[in-house]
Amino acid sequence: MNTLTVRNVIFRTDELFELQLERGDVQFEPGACVALFSNSTESRPYSIAAGTGEEILRFLIRRVSNGIVSNWLAQRKPGDKVSASAPFGWFRPGRAVAGTRSVFIATGTGIAPFLSYLRSNPQRLPELCLYGVRRQTEAFNLEELQQIDNFRLALSQEEVNGHFHGRITGLLEQIPFADDIHYYLCGLDTMIDETSIWLENHGVAYTQIHREIFFYEDGQL
Amino acid sequence: MKMDNSNQWHCTSQNEPRGYIQPQSLDELWFHAGTNCNLRCPFCLEGSKPGDNRIEFLTLTDARRFMDEALEFGVKKFSFTGGEPFVNPEFIQILDYALELRPCLVLTNATEPLMNQIGDVLPLLDRPNSLNFRVSLDHPDPVKHDESRGRGNFRKALATLGRLYREGFGVSIARLMLSGEDSATVDCAYTPYFESAGVPLDLTIIKFPDFHLPGSLPQVAEITETCMTRYLSAEQRDKFMCNFSKMIVRKNGQCGVYACTLVDDVENYDLGKTLHEAMEKRVLLGHHRCYSCFAGGASCSEG
Numbered sequence: 001m002n003t004l005t006v007r008n009v010i011f012r013t014d015e016l017f018e019l020q021l022e023r024g025d026v027q028f029e030p031g032a033c034v035a036l037f038s039n040s041t042e043s044r045p046y047s048i049a050a051g052t053g054e055e056i057l058r059f060l061i062r063r064v065s066n067g068i069v070s071n072w073l074a075q076r077k078p079g080d081k082v083s084a085s086a087p088f089g090w091f092r093p094g095r096a097v098a099g100t101r102s103v104f105i106a107t108g109t110g111i112a113p114f115l116s117y118l119r120s121n122p123q124r125l126p127e128l129c130l131y132g133v134r135r136q137t138e139a140f141n142l143e144e145l146q147q148i149d150n151f152r153l154a155l156s157q158e159e160v161n162g163h164f165h166g167r168i169t170g171l172l173e174q175i176p177f178a179d180d181i182h183y184y185l186c187g188l189d190t191m192i193d194e195t196s197i198w199l200e201n202h203g204v205a206y207t208q209i210h211r212e213i214f215f216y217e218d219g220q221l
Numbered sequence: 222m223k224m225d226n227s228n229q230w231h232c233t234s235q236n237e238p239r240g241y242i243q244p245q246s247l248d249e250l251w252f253h254a255g256t257n258c259n260l261r262c263p264f265c266l267e268g269s270k271p272g273d274n275r276i277e278f279l280t281l282t283d284a285r286r287f288m289d290e291a292l293e294f295g296v297k298k299f300s301f302t303g304g305e306p307f308v309n310p311e312f313i314q315i316l317d318y319a320l321e322l323r324p325c326l327v328l329t330n331a332t333e334p335l336m337n338q339i340g341d342v343l344p345l346l347d348r349p350n351s352l353n354f355r356v357s358l359d360h361p362d363p364v365k366h367d368e369s370r371g372r373g374n375f376r377k378a379l380a381t382l383g384r385l386y387r388e389g390f391g392v393s394i395a396r397l398m399l400s401g402e403d404s405a406t407v408d409c410a411y412t413p414y415f416e417s418a419g420v421p422l423d424l425t426i427i428k429f430p431d432f433h434l435p436g437s438l439p440q441v442a443e444i445t446e447t448c449m450t451r452y453l454s455a456e457q458r459d460k461f462m463c464n465f466s467k468m469i470v471r472k473n474g475q476c477g478v479y480a481c482t483l484v485d486d487v488e489n490y491d492l493g494k495t496l497h498e499a500m501e502k503r504v505l506l507g508h509h510r511c512y513s514c515f516a517g518g519a520s521c522s523e524g
Contacts, residue, residue: 001274043271044271045272085271085274088272090259090308091333206384207339207340207343216372
């Protein structure tokens, strides 16, 4: 168990915020989670959004109504202490096999592991990165993501010039296929299930589809 | 070594000699991969959840040491439980080493940690020993399964079960046993799901009673020496897991040898730091989960 110091809490909307913690000597790989504790014994896992070379740990968090941990974290101030587990995880964007290529597909705070990868491996960009949110204000680090050649943002509840209007699954036809491409899906369960089925129906081997569910359509988790 | 030699441990609350098993062999060696799990099931008999560290990740170095030592006792099989073993970052390497030596069994929830690494698991089919997976499907009703394990997890586990079988791995399932159930009827309710997954309809189903959360103290009858001889035959006593298996558990940076897979929350069952030390120890049946073995013959082993 680590005790980490809050560097900052930056709100993007009333519901979404980035929690920054001093890193200390925490070592991690892109895609790693950390269980963060409230002042009770309750904990929830959050994916690290920081690059492996940064001095801080970044977490993209959505406040869940009645969520013990997310609401407690949202009220932290710089200098406060937060208990955290050691990093762990089973979702490793871009790590599948040396020499393979990647496609990233994320919704909401599910962009966090991909931001960690992009910040850690700027020389090995994905073939395509699709990001879906409801409104543009909910998109984390948009300017940074737009530096990727093949980045597309889908806005399901808002029309904005230059971005796709609709659910992210409306962009699936843009996905490239090749035997050496691994597909990484993170975020909403329904997006992940729908996209997994779509990929398999298009001949992608299930061993090349990697998934991480952050939240459920009905607000669970 | 933390064995409690007090009279309180050797005798029941009524001051009768406590029932025990004197281990005869080491047929099966279990390893606890760690209580870190991707799921947070309220009934988990290990209290596992994301980030949990009550039992630490097993390391390849520790696993190799105990596997090599177990060969000296003629061990026939290595088995792994958690937590979810595939959350352990060294687990596939541990399996790789184990499969060079003996057949292996892995207990898994068959969701994302295994799904995401299945490409790394498939080459294990080429190892000299067989690898079997026991997938948790708690209820034959997906809604009930998902109430505890999270939405969609019955469907994912079933799909992974079918994939593992089609690839050539051995598979079985584990389910919860409800009090007063008609076990044959409950088992039969899995048939349509087995059919859809493409696995044999007579798949082995291991049933577990409610073992209660780690550290809990449910009221159960105490087991005396007299109970062991009056109500059980020698053959029945031989079937207690603690008669023929041990479990390796890593806590506070070092491994201990525990009497079985279900008693790692009580330090009295840490029998030593080596198998040689542990095999000489009598196992006193003082844990509430020992009563489940006594009364119902519960076993994590698969024969």
